[in-house]
Amino acid sequence: MRHNGEVSDDRPTDSNDPEKPADTSAANDESSTESPLDAGERRPLRTRMLILIAAVVLALDLATKIAVVAWIKPGDPVELIGDVVTLRLVRNPGAAFSMATGMTWLLTVVAVCVVIGVIRIGRTLRSPWWALGLGLVLGGALGNLIDRFFRAPGPLQGHVVDFVSVGWWPVFNVADSSIVCGAILLVALSLFGFEPNGRRTHSKRDDAKSASAADK
Numbered sequence: 001m002r003h004n005g006e007v008s009d010d011r012p013t014d015s016n017d018p019e020k021p022a023d024t025s026a027a028n029d030e031s032s033t034e035s036p037l038d039a040g041e042r043r044p045l046r047t048r049m050l051i052l053i054a055a056v057v058l059a060l061d062l063a064t065k066i067a068v069v070a071w072i073k074p075g076d077p078v079e080l081i082g083d084v085v086t087l088r089l090v091r092n093p094g095a096a097f098s099m100a101t102g103m104t105w106l107l108t109v110v111a112v113c114v115v116i117g118v119i120r121i122g123r124t125l126r127s128p129w130w131a132l133g134l135g136l137v138l139g140g141a142l143g144n145l146i147d148r149f150f151r152a153p154g155p156l157q158g159h160v161v162d163f164v165s166v167g168w169w170p171v172f173n174v175a176d177s178s179i180v181c182g183a184i185l186l187v188a189l190s191l192f193g194f195e196p197n198g199r200r201t202h203s204k205r206d207d208a209k210s211a212s213a214a215d216k
Contacts, residue, residue: 047131050122050131054138055139056139057135057136057140058142061139062143069089069161072087073089084167085164085165085166086165087163090171091162092159104148108149108157114137126196126197127194133186136185137178139175139178140174140176140177143173164177
């Protein structure tokens with residue numbers, strides 16, 4: 001079109017014109033509607049944290065057992081707080097807190113399965129709380145598993161060294177307490193909806209509240 005002898009540079013808009021700026025509304029919509037799964041996958045892996053916690057628990061368990069075997073004689077407990085808290089050397093063929101004493105080989109197999117399961121979960125672990133719980137369980141399981149393999153009377157049937165006695169409670173060790181604390185933490189995380197990948201599942205009540213807020 002000409003106006004007063006001049007040539008107009010106006011051109012009809014073309015949605016396919018390469019010079020036209022790209023529409024960013026779709027990208028913004030995608031980023032705003034990003035799923036919680038994608039957000040969880042961007043969290044850092046916590047495998048190193050799990051291994052570090054397990055290594056600390058294992059080292060502490062082995063060190064205390066070696067010291068107890070070297071310094072405390074069976075039947076000669078060391079009193080820490082009267083006769084309520086004592087160090088008492090006990091060879092335990094059973095599970096934690098002297099349970100299932102006649103199933104030593106089965107407990108060894110279960111411990112091996114627990115270690116394998118924790119390691120498999122740990123490869124994709126992104127929650128620090130799950131890393132803490134699983135690290136406690138892994139370190140404790142490895143500590144008692146070493147006793148099963150390398151202490152008398154033989155492989156798969158070795159007796160675990162227990163030495164902490166508190167009142168009427170069965171004698172236990174660092175590995176036992178670590179396993180119990182880790183298991184309690186994992187159960188609590190599961191009950192409150194925290195998942196190993198770092199996300200938290202919403203309850204039906206939370207979903208109903210979100211839906212009502214969206215309607216408003």
